[in-house]
Amino acid sequence: MIEPGTWSAAMGEAIELAQSPDAPHGENPRVGCVILDTTGAVVGRGYHRGAGTPHAEVMALRDAGERARGATAVVTLEPCSHTGRTGPCTEALLAAGVARVVFAQVDPTSQAGGGAELLRAAGVDVIGGVRSDDAATINTAWTFAVRTGRPMVTWKSAVSLDGRVAGADGGPTPLTGAAARAQVHQLRADVDAIVVGTGTVLIDDPALTVRMAGHVGTAAPLRVVVGSRPIPADARVLDDSAPTLVIDEPDPSVLLTGLYSRGIRHVLLEGGPTLAAAFLAARVIDRIEWYIAPVLLGAGPVALPGMGSDPQAGVDVIDVSVVGEDVRIVGSVRYEGSEA
Numbered sequence: 001m002i003e004p005g006t007w008s009a010a011m012g013e014a015i016e017l018a019q020s021p022d023a024p025h026g027e028n029p030r031v032g033c034v035i036l037d038t039t040g041a042v043v044g045r046g047y048h049r050g051a052g053t054p055h056a057e058v059m060a061l062r063d064a065g066e067r068a069r070g071a072t073a074v075v076t077l078e079p080c081s082h083t084g085r086t087g088p089c090t091e092a093l094l095a096a097g098v099a100r101v102v103f104a105q106v107d108p109t110s111q112a113g114g115g116a117e118l119l120r121a122a123g124v125d126v127i128g129g130v131r132s133d134d135a136a137t138i139n140t141a142w143t144f145a146v147r148t149g150r151p152m153v154t155w156k157s158a159v160s161l162d163g164r165v166a167g168a169d170g171g172p173t174p175l176t177g178a179a180a181r182a183q184v185h186q187l188r189a190d191v192d193a194i195v196v197g198t199g200t201v202l203i204d205d206p207a208l209t210v211r212m213a214g215h216v217g218t219a220a221p222l223r224v225v226v227g228s229r230p231i232p233a234d235a236r237v238l239d240d241s242a243p244t245l246v247i248d249e250p251d252p253s254v255l256l257t258g259l260y261s262r263g264i265r266h267v268l269l270e271g272g273p274t275l276a277a278a279f280l281a282a283r284v285i286d287r288i289e290w291y292i293a294p295v296l297l298g299a300g301p302v303a304l305p306g307m308g309s310d311p312q313a314g315v316d317v318i319d320v321s322v323v324g325e326d327v328r329i330v331g332s333v334r335y336e337g338s339e340a
């Protein structure tokens with residue numbers, strides 16, 4: 001007899017597996033699975049390594065082999081019921097003779113959802129919603145994106161105490177310290193695309209790559225340069241260290257829908273003020289991760305140029321921390337007149 005508490009602990013292990021260093025963010029969710037025999041012992045473990053590779057359930061079933069018969073599969077996401085790049089996990093679980101499926105997050109996609117009902121109809125004991133909040137945090141951006149049909153957008157900016165992003169000449173001004181810069185590389189490593197305007201490329205010439213000691217190389221984020229101004233052929237963003245998309249698309253919503261169809265689920269908006277204003281006006285900035293540097297510039301462009309209207313967004317603060325000498329604010333954006 002397996003005590004219900006066993007599922008919570010096993011789900012904890014499945015959640016850990018889902019976040020393995022070589023489990024990428026991106027088009028597919030991160031998913032972990034463990035198989036427990038009738039005594040509650042773990043006899044199989046698996047996790048998903050990205051689009052096109054076997055799902056977590058299949059990996060765990062392979063690991064368990066014959067021991068999966070009569071066993072309990074504990075998985076962070078409802079097993080899929082569809083044939084996508086791989087076959088349905090519901091079928092794999094049934095074929096292996098699994099007696100019970102315990103899952104956390106309901107599959108929010110219309111293509112793959114409904115696995116729980118299918119398994120129940122086939123006589124499997126199915127229990128959903130176990131540690132679903134914990135499991136959902138593994139795939140916040142993916143879940144948001146599949147629900148809305150566009151990637152989640154996190155706006156990163158670094159400003160002086162007086163809200164400016166550059167000095168009087170508008171040229172590149174290093175504002176934040178080394179600790180904040182290191183965090184930004186971690187942030188880049190966690191997204192699928194980094195978006196800047198042509199102005200940022202012309203002024204700052206950023207490489208927009210992940211440069212981080214010990215970074216386990218999942219796919220480098222796509223670099224996206226938006227705007228109509230030509231950029232020089234020797235711009236660092238055009239080097240061969242990561243793929244780059246240069247696109248003249250003035251409507252942020254259209255841009256984002258296009259990125260979604262390329263498998264992008266989380267976008268990091270890194271600049272500059274003109275592009276940020278366009279995204280804010282289109283109400284597509286979802287999160288902010290801002291750094292405030294302890295310097296008073298006194299002159300120079302501010303993070304958002306005048307938008308000709310009252311403020312239209314509030315920020316629900318999730319976290320405030322001191323990073324080296326800088327202050328970091330993480331929050332989710334709430335638009336006036338929108339629900340929730």
Ligand code: AOF
Nearest residue numbers: 028031048055056080084085086109112
């Ligand atoms: C995963 N990994 O471990 C599970 C997933 O294109 P496919 O065939 O890889 O299917 C992707 C969908 O399958 C995904 O959006 C999700 O709804 C479901 N479950 N996906 O990538 C997994 N269990």
Ligand code: ZN
Nearest residue numbers: 055080088089
């Ligand atoms: Zn599946």
